[in-house]
Amino acid sequence: MESRIQFVFLSLVMWALCASAAMAAPKAEELELEPLVVREPDRRQVEVDDLDSENFEIGGFGGLMNVDNFGTEPVYGIRAAYHVTEDFFVEGQYAKTELGDTSFERLSGGSPLFIDRDMTYYNVSLGWNIFPGESFVGGRWAFKGGLYLIGGVGSTDFADDERFTWNAGLGYRLIATDWLALHVNVRDHVFKSDLLGEDETYHNIEFTGGLTLFF
């Protein structure tokens, strides 16, 4: 019984779909039959909103991050950006690094002071394409790209505490093709912590390279 209902239902749906597809297709005979009476419809009306737009950029990056007092360790993360105009874009990042040994830990040779050595951060930033244009290498090569300034706010998970973090930096975007870009970034991530006794401002300089896709 059940499969009969299924059969009837599916048949009906299929007929409906075929009918809708047939109705959507342009009817050539109709146009040929009454060409003098009926004005040919504007089938070539251009719809700008139907064009493929590529304002999103998504990708990954990796590099080195120096955490104040904790040495320099590899960092890697993901980023996504939305280009609002040719000048401005909004970017979000999430990245991971590790805390190295503090000088004290290394010199004393004792057990580590902190157990949780993972550090993660996220941020949202506003970028400004300050010097867009072509760059030239020698006489034969021209690269599209440009320098951008970027800054924003976020949070860093540092030694098991969430710290409010602002960031500022400079990047270079090299547009390899319409859909692929290479990035080089220098960023300072700044937060306050009292982890080592008193309140201190931590400046953490990060140097990364990355790849992004436009879509």
Add this chain to the structure above:
Amino acid sequence: MRGLTTTLLYVGLLAGLLASNVAYGGLFRNYQPEVVVSDPYIEMHTGPGRGYPIFYVAGQGDEVTVLKRKTDWFKVRLPRGTHQFREGWVHIDQMRHTLDLEGNEIEFPNHGVDDFANRRWVAGIGGGDLDGANTVSAYVGFHLNPYISLQTEATQILADYSDGWMVNGGIYMHPFPYSRISPFFTIGTGYISIKPQTTIVQAEDLEDEIAHAGAGANVYISDRFILRLEYKRHTVYTSRDENEELNEWKAGFSLFF
């Protein structure tokens, strides 16, 4: 046998879906219309920005194919045999002076103050201060009409000796939606969770319901950009005898769609 029929019907259903999709120009759209230059000329840049050099100028009457769009720039392709590099980028202001093959004007919509007033979806981020603590927040809003919107927001709270998070939902009233600087009022409710930092001992976690009333302004910048300034006064319904009041100030920017 019946199994086979059902399978065939499912295949038919899939084919039908695809057919109707193709007929209506749906999912896998590769829409590349041709347009005719009607201004004396249009300038083709090597990239989507004013910083990229102009390498070719297409003249009046030339037919070009529009391939895609990046922000306010359109990638167009010249007919075969016109130039060594056939593809370049043209700004929207020049695209406005093109016609379709029938000679009709093409509408290239630009986002303006009217779109700002009639925005439907808004998404934004912000930073601010909640009674001395720093906050980072993200919000999504839906406009029922130009005067009323619903909004939900997630906030991370980062203080010197504690951190936590807060979620809020509220209704927003926009009495002057058609003004470039549009004030708003809001009321809503939510939930807050605070935990002390690990360097502090003997402090209690706090998880409570909250309600707020607030006011602020949306300032339309350009295109899809809105600057937002907001003040909220939160009442925390604590488990103690007295409720706690929190003042939140924040600034952020939003995009509308």
